[in-house]
């Protein structure tokens with residue numbers, strides 16, 4: 001119950017503007033139910049007035065009425081179902097957009113600590129489950145409730161005492177559905193969890209297929225999926241067991257009811273207090289009423305499933321980004337000059353106790369190139385993450401043109417800093433789209449100019465569709481050097497005053513590295529550049545160096561102080 005209330009509080013406002021579809025769906029479904037009630041009344045009338053009395057003349061009017069009602073009922077059922085789906089789908093779209101937008105405000109740290117497949121399950125299946133509760137589920141609940149009310153009212157109208165007898169069994173339905181719903185919720189929560197785990201295994205294995213195959217790990221991966229699949233199977237079987245059992249249990253209660261009614265009805269007919277038409281109409285109302293009551297129980301089961309999904313989505317929505325814009329943060333409208341200064345910067349990753357950086361101070365003048373070196377794992381890439389505000393320093397500050405970067409909006413800060421990462425991140429679009437990724441709306445001429453400067457234009461000329469050639473998922477149809485040059489073209493086109501190159505030569509052989517050097521120099525010229533590398537091949541002569549030293553392992557109080565001095569970056 002708490003989950004359901006929480007789900008509605010969280011997601012109901014999102015149905016604003018869509019509610020008319022849902023309301024229309026409800027109203028139309030209710031009209032269809034009313035048509036059915038009247039139709040059954042006509043059926044009782046035909047039995048008593050036409051069949052029992054063998055009077056064909058009395059047949060035509062109710063028959064025509066029946067036909068008319070069937071047409072109206074068909075039409076409104078169709079329109080109701082259609083409008084409900086439109087409303088539900090629009091709600092789903094909105095919901096997914098909201099969660100995805102929120103997820104993108106979270107710092108990369110969030111993604112580093114989560115399994116991608118599980119996040120994907122939350123953005124797809126779990127969101128659909130919420131829609132089935134708050135959107136279409138609500139319509140179903142209202143229309144089913146309306147059917148229950150109408151069919152029971154009609155049953156009471158025909159014979160209140162018989163109806164009352166029937167209703168004595170309603171508590172039995174309620175007890176059954178309550179017992180089932182709580183068990184179903186536990187099974188559903190397990191199913192959601194295991195669905196996420198299974199998706200994670202599929203995602204990890206498929207995205208690392210070249211590693212899997214080259215290390216002959218196919219069987220191990222298949223076993224991993226099989227084991228997650230088994231857990232999923234168990235959760236689903238538990239769900240199936242409950243939902244399959246629910247129907248027969250309810251049916252037994254229904255049958256007891258029907259037999260009691262028929263027996264009582266036969267006695268009433270024999271004593272002349274009830275017509276056959278009356279009894280048949282009554283039985284028909286019950287035949288409609290019971291499935292409606294049964295589907296109320298089914299709705300309770302779906303609600304349990306949706307609540308399990310919704311908990312998982314709300315958990316994501318409640319996660320706050322580790323870094324946010326400060327109140328009154330300045331949005332840089334002009335291009336920054338590009339003066340960067342680290343002042344006594346210290347940083348510890350949120351899930352670590354040992355600091356990665358301590359008391360790091362250095363400055364880079366506009367247009368200057370500074371090379372940042374140091375052994376692997378010393379925190380060079382961390383420095384880039386701090387400059388882009390993926391994290392905030394735990395001590396000290398970083399200035400851009402003399403302003404603390406925490407006083408700038410993240411958007412305007414990042415507009416002024418381009419990073420070229422170790423692993424070149426390309427999307428599965430075309431060459432053109434990838435070069436223009438950081439500069440939406442760039443003209444083809446500008447894209448080509450950037451490609452020429454990045455020394456990739458000639459290569460693009462050899463591709464079957466030139467700039468319109470798809471580059472494969474994550475650019476896998478390109479070589480490492482080609483990917484790197486496309487990334488350089490992207491950075492050139494973006495034209496930000498500050499540039500961070502994080503190991504631009506990683507994975508490239510000497511020859512390719514040498515070829516990259518020239519476009520890199522073109523990219524760096526005139527920009528403040530921090531070149532992170534432990535590969536001194538790529539260090540241009542005469543460039544100033546900042547050497548990072550590891551923060552020592554054991555951290556007694558006195559050692560920390562001496563460590564602080566030792567780990568200070570010193571210009572080379």
Ligand SMILES: Nc1ncnc2c1ncn2[C@@H]1O[C@H](COP(=O)(O)OP(=O)(O)OP(=O)(O)O)[C@@H](O)[C@H]1O
Nearest residue numbers: 109112349352356375376377378379380381382383
């Ligand atoms: N998201 C993270 N959470 C916790 N620790 C992290 C995270 N990212 C990096 N680290 C740790 O921080 C330290 C510095 O990592 P960083 O990537 O900055 O090193 P680096 O100097 O760039 O190394 P390399 O030259 O090998 O790329 C490492 O010990 C690493 O294990």
